[in-house]
Amino acid sequence: MTTINKKVCLLGDFAVGKTSLVRRFVYNTFDDKHLSSIGVKVSRKTMQVSQINGLTGLTMMLWDLADSERFDQIESSYIRGTAGVVLVCDLTQARTLFNLQTHLEDLQQTCPEAKVIVAANKADLMSQQEISPADVAEVAAGFNAPYYLTSAKSGHGIEALFRHLARLLVD
Amino acid sequence: MDPTVAELIVKEHKIAYIVTDYGLKVTDTSPNVGLLLQVNAILLLGKPLIEVIPELGGNETVLLDILRGNVPRFDLFWLNRAPDDQQDTYLSLVILPYHQGLERIVGLTVLIQDVTPMGQIHQLLNQHRDELNSLRNQLLNHNAELNRANAELQQLDDVKSTFISVAAHELQTPLSSIAGFIEMLSDEVYGSVNEEQKEALDIVQRSATRLINIIKNLLDVTRIEAGRIELALRPIDLHNLIETVVAEFRPQIESRQQNLTLNFQTNLPFALCDHTRTIQIIGNLLSNAMKYTPNQGVIELKTYLAEQEGFIRFSVIDSGVGISREDQKLLFKRFFRAESANLTGEHGTGLGLYITRSLVELHGGQIWTESELWRGSKFHVTFPVAGRPTSLQEDHARLRKKGRKHLTTF
Ligand SMILES: Nc1nc2c(ncn2[C@@H]2O[C@H](COP(=O)(O)OP(=O)(O)O)[C@@H](O)[C@H]2O)c(=O)[nH]1
Numbered sequence: 001m002t003t004i005n006k007k008v009c010l011l012g013d014f015a016v017g018k019t020s021l022v023r024r025f026v027y028n029t030f031d032d033k034h035l036s037s038i039g040v041k042v043s044r045k046t047m048q049v050s051q052i053n054g055l056t057g058l059t060m061m062l063w064d065l066a067d068s069e070r071f072d073q074i075e076s077s078y079i080r081g082t083a084g085v086v087l088v089c090d091l092t093q094a095r096t097l098f099n100l101q102t103h104l105e106d107l108q109q110t111c112p113e114a115k116v117i118v119a120a121n122k123a124d125l126m127s128q129q130e131i132s133p134a135d136v137a138e139v140a141a142g143f144n145a146p147y148y149l150t151s152a153k154s155g156h157g158i159e160a161l162f163r164h165l166a167r168l169l170v171d
Numbered sequence: 172m173d174p175t176v177a178e179l180i181v182k183e184h185k186i187a188y189i190v191t192d193y194g195l196k197v198t199d200t201s202p203n204v205g206l207l208l209q210v211n212a213i214l215l216l217g218k219p220l221i222e223v224i225p226e227l228g229g230n231e232t233v234l235l236d237i238l239r240g241n242v243p244r245f246d247l248f249w250l251n252r253a254p255d256d257q258q259d260t261y262l263s264l265v266i267l268p269y270h271q272g273l274e275r276i277v278g279l280t281v282l283i284q285d286v287t288p289m290g291q292i293h294q295l296l297n298q299h300r301d302e303l304n305s306l307r308n309q310l311l312n313h314n315a316e317l318n319r320a321n322a323e324l325q326q327l328d329d330v331k332s333t334f335i336s337v338a339a340h341e342l343q344t345p346l347s348s349i350a351g352f353i354e355m356l357s358d359e360v361y362g363s364v365n366e367e368q369k370e371a372l373d374i375v376q377r378s379a380t381r382l383i384n385i386i387k388n389l390l391d392v393t394r395i396e397a398g399r400i401e402l403a404l405r406p407i408d409l410h411n412l413i414e415t416v417v418a419e420f421r422p423q424i425e426s427r428q429q430n431l432t433l434n435f436q437t438n439l440p441f442a443l444c445d446h447t448r449t450i451q452i453i454g455n456l457l458s459n460a461m462k463y464t465p466n467q468g469v470i471e472l473k474t475y476l477a478e479q480e481g482f483i484r485f486s487v488i489d490s491g492v493g494i495s496r497e498d499q500k501l502l503f504k505r506f507f508r509a510e511s512a513n514l515t516g517e518h519g520t521g522l523g524l525y526i527t528r529s530l531v532e533l534h535g536g537q538i539w540t541e542s543e544l545w546r547g548s549k550f551h552v553t554f555p556v557a558g559r560p561t562s563l564q565e566d567h568a569r570l571r572k573k574g575r576k577h578l579t580t581f
């Protein structure tokens with residue numbers, strides 16, 4: 001079985017749950033506390049993707065980028081070589097959905113070929129939702145990207161999201 | 172460079188390096204590389220770079236671009252290498268082409284620096300900034316909510332003012348005709364009335380007059396709050412005006428056997444005021460003094476130049492029920508009636524002093540009280556002195572402006 005490495009970046013506004021998604025997916029843990037991050041933390045997760053000619057091993061190098069700085073020279077250097085991107089928004093904050101457009105534009109300047117998937121996170125906070133699945137669907141369709149409603153807290157939707165991205169990356 | 176110094180720099184600044192060949196296999200390292208990367212340095216030679224620094228996995232295209240001379244360098248600042256749930260450690264990586272001779276690129280140089288202390292400070296700063304930001308956002312949200320609530324209240328207040336104004340206007344006309352017909356009835360225009368009927372008519376007439384006054388006051392309040400009171404300012408002889416008002420009240424004062432004295436300063440300059448509104452101010456104060464002073468009590472009206480230059484002071488001093496210290500603070504507010512005033516059994520809406528204060532302040536003057544419960548009250552009002560005729564216009568403009576300013580603070 002061949003194994004390939006792919007670089008995947010998580011992009012999205014501050015506190016939407018980028019770090020939490022990675023931690024749930026890679027370490028299966030969750031923390032209520034928000035820790036600001038600087039620079040980048042790279043985590044690895046290997047999965048198997050079935051194809052016509054058998055299984056392919058895919059190692060996703062998940063790049064959790066600092067959320068605070070605006071896209072600039074430094075971030076564009078971090079993003080270089082990205083094969084896939086998870087655009088993360090927070091269902092309880094409408095503006096985080098509308099800001100995805102900017103994050104995508106930032107990415108496409110450097111990596112126009114990158115595969116895109118949308119994670120609408122914090123689906124567990126039912127009573128605080130500011131945006132509906134239909135809103136997410138509309139924005140994602142505009143990007144020509146699939147979307148998943150996720151919860152880093154409960155784990156809902158996360159495996160499915162990354163499986164889908166893995167298939168996009170291997171094809 | 173002095174090799175000893177170079178060695179010191181590399182050691183003290185925790186800088187390590189790795190050199191690779193064109194196939195990205197490690198060909199050389201500094202001795203401290205094992206320490207920085209937490210690996211066994213001896214085993215590194217010949218290994219693929221991506222195995223040594225797994226974070227570079229997925230970046231193969233960038234590395235190839237550097238080898239081919241398409242990209243000058245690849246920077247990774249603040250690479251957080253701490254295992255999950257452990258204290259952050261940070262490396263800074265710079266990947267450059269490794270040249271042989273001047274032109275030929277034969278591999279990569281990776282410069283690695285441990286920047287953990289700086290990174291931890293940087294992270295803390297970010298943490299604090301983010302926490303401040305989220306506090307600020309919470310505040311902004313609260314503020315927006317308060318503003319919304321405020322706007323709603325303001326709207327309710329507007330509705331209320333409009334309602335009062337419309338209702339008062341509608342009441343005014345029929346009431347005036349009621350009062351008119353009662354007067355004609357008592358004057359026996361429609362035939363004679365006996366003593367008993369006359370007494371009844373007197374009571375109805377007094378009630379009608381009171382109602383008309385209440386309505387006038389309500390209309391004044393709505394005008395004041397909408398900033399719709401216009402003053403026609405001109406130089407006025409206050410003494411003359413006071414005497415006019417006193418003449419109007421004389422019968423009631425006499426029926427109460429109250430002792431009224433006028434204590435006027437000679438050569439008092441003219442005041443700059445609105446004729447009708449000043450009569451209203453003096454009338455309100457005198458009427459209060461009369462109402463809240465027992466029979467045979469003493470009332471004094473006094474004028475003099477105020478301490479404040481350019482102002483005349485007018486005081487109404489009585490030996491009436493007085494006002495407690497707490498009530499004095501609220502005295503000039505809308506709909507407020509002092510406890511002691513309530514006890515007298517006299518009627519009142521609590522609008523008179525509010526209107527009086529507003530009118531005085533519109534003139535640019537001030538109103539205040541000195542009183543002690545059961546020991547009488549002193550009400551002081553200041554009016555601006557009329558300037559020379561040429562400056563009248565300016566005074567007018569200045570006072571109007573000042574009045575407006577006060578209005579907004581109600
Ligand atoms: N309820 C809930 N909270 C979440 C979820 N994902 C993240 N959070 C919380 O949201 C905050 C920000 O998450 P984090 O992953 O640090 O956001 P980042 O700035 O995008 O990396 C943290 O307090 C998390 O605990 C979720 O799915 N549900």
Ligand SMILES: [Mg+2]
Nearest residue numbers: 018019037067
């Ligand atoms: Mg984060």
